[in-house]
Amino acid sequence: MTQIDLIPDEPRPLTRMARMLWADKFALVAALFLLVVLVLALIGPWWLDAVAQKQNLRGRNAPPFEWERGWLWVLGADALGRPLLARIIVAAQNTMLVAAGAVIGSAIMGTVLGLVAGYAGRRTGMVIMRLADVIMSFPSLLLAVVVLYILGPSVVNLVIVLAITRIPVYLRTTRAEVMEIRERMFVQAAEVMGASAPRIIFRHILPVVLPTLMTIATLDFAFVMLAESALSFLGIGIQPPEITWGLMIAQGKQYLTNAWWLSFWPGLAIILTTLSLNLLSNWMRIALDPTQRWRLEMRQTKTEVKA
Template sequence: MTAQPLSVRSPSTMSNSLAALWRDKLAALSAVILLVVLGCAVLGPTLLADEARAMNLQARNAAPFSGGGGWLFVLGADALGRSLLARIIVASQNTMVIAFSAVACALLIGGALGLIAGYKGGWVSAVLLRLADSIMSFPSMLLAVIVLFALDPGITNVILVLAVSRIPVFLRTIRAEVLEIKERLFVTAARAMGAHTDRVLLRHIAPMVLPTAINLATLEVAFVMLVEAGLSFLGIGIQSPEVTWGLMVADGRNYLGSAWWLAFWPGLAIMLVTISLNLLSNWLRILTDPVERWRLVSKGAV
């Protein structure tokens, strides 16, 4: 297979990036899976909300691929005779909203604090780092358990708790990047020309740390999904009548001996999305790093 140096060395355009993604089969498959899940999250509740709530006690714990009930029951039915496929599609919205919202909040707040801490230094950096250390002293799961045990475990509270627990990750990572970038010549030149601090941070430094922040955010979405699933499994996450993949796994654990598919299919959905996010994050990291981009060429991916 002939390499295409132009596409490799000029990945800034959308077409070249998409071409690079298409040639990396694992990353392309991951992107397709994520697009399908996002499509289900956007359209699923509108199209299949009634089917996900419809009960048919005659089809309780119906086995997958049994041929009864139509295509919606291809994955089987739960203990109330509801379509597992419809419920997984509908549950994808809450799962994605929680994961992406929590990471977006953590990225905005932690990123801003990381920029300030790295650029200002001194006591400002020390205070922010001690704040991050105090949050990180509690494991994410333990912190969420403590807070949600005292508060109503609704979607908003789950998002806030998970966002707070991930802020230190972005703060410390972006601070480390800024400490190195602020010593470069183009930043020194901007300051010498009288550029205000806000302009230096937003126009010169922030675009340089954005690839790292995006790659980290992709990984954090997978981590937050797993934490949310764990909270729902413990019974302190999202509560019925709302539904998430983690809650479906929790509901199916009592039937593992007689109806394993109740927990298997939503667990498989969680696994596929987290693996896809990790693979796509790795591809993005290589594509956005000029030093490591040659690895895509050596693999024949681009």
């Protein structure tokens, strides 16, 4: 009688990622916080828009933690008596929308140009890289200030400007990765078998580059969100009656001496979101790298053994 050793099946990719996320508690808390922010950004305007816009001059600059007013006033009220908690929840949508739109737009454009620049001939690559040099020759925030001053502040213009300024980040990274990957054996084998250039680029090279780009996009999301907040603080970002966290800080700066909470709470929301994005990006850098992934897997194994 033959004895067959049963080899346990490998966990599915999503299950494996969930286990590695559970092994890093800081990244787990960051992911849960970002999930809450995302949910609030989706349902916030539908849920609390009327409350966030309703003025109550009797409660202007009301201090935080006055529970008798209700839970929406736990963070206090602004100069027009509107509850800060409701306004922060509603403002999350515009803040996330601008950041996500800019990151997705710049990532797509930069990745496509980087793939072409890295795989195509030297002349084509040099032309594309000169385009990146032109964009990078201008400070991103200064370029955004000039363009928004000319075109006028709006959500669309803000997304376009921030996306353009971030294209070189993805372009240069993708080109460097492609120039290294195209010399590997599996790419050369695909070329010998007669695969077309688009198939090689998008079928064989892009999946290898994608984990690096995802990590950069997570970090870039935090940078774009801070840039949007800075532009709104300067008064050339999104304008009232629309609202973002940066605009809330700008509206509260004149009351810092007697109503610090007007700028503190939206600023804290920006800090916590940015910190969570950085923690999650650090986890993704390890989890998506086959040479570093063992650290999280070993930590998870130790946790299971102790349990």
